[in-house]
Amino acid sequence: xxxxxxxxxxxxxxxxxxxxxxxxxxxxxxxxxxxxxxxxxxxxxxxxxxxxxxxxxxxxxxxxxxxxxxxxxxxxxxxxx
Numbered sequence: 849x850x851x852x853x854x855x856x857x858x859x860x861x862x863x864x865x866x867x868x869x870x871x872x873x874x875x876x877x878x879x880x881x882x883x884x885x886x887x888x889x890x891x892x893x894x895x896x897x898x899x900x901x902x903x904x905x906x907x908x909x910x911x912x913x914x915x916x917x918x919x920x921x922x923x924x925x926x927x928x929x
Contacts, residue, residue, distance in 0.1 A: 856881075 858866065870880040 866880060867877055870877045873880065875883070
């Protein structure tokens, strides 16, 4: 995959603190921003996942997952062998 380039504007204080943090971690400012965005994406994915299961749990009909018990057992038994 080809990396995409973006340009961002940061307030001077944020730029300074981010630069210092990158130096302490011994990574480039670019890498620090990449890692931070990845953490934010993962956090949002986790929140979306949690919210989805919360919605399912609020609806008794939607939360009946007994139909999947056989498939879950098959996977669990397959993983053990």
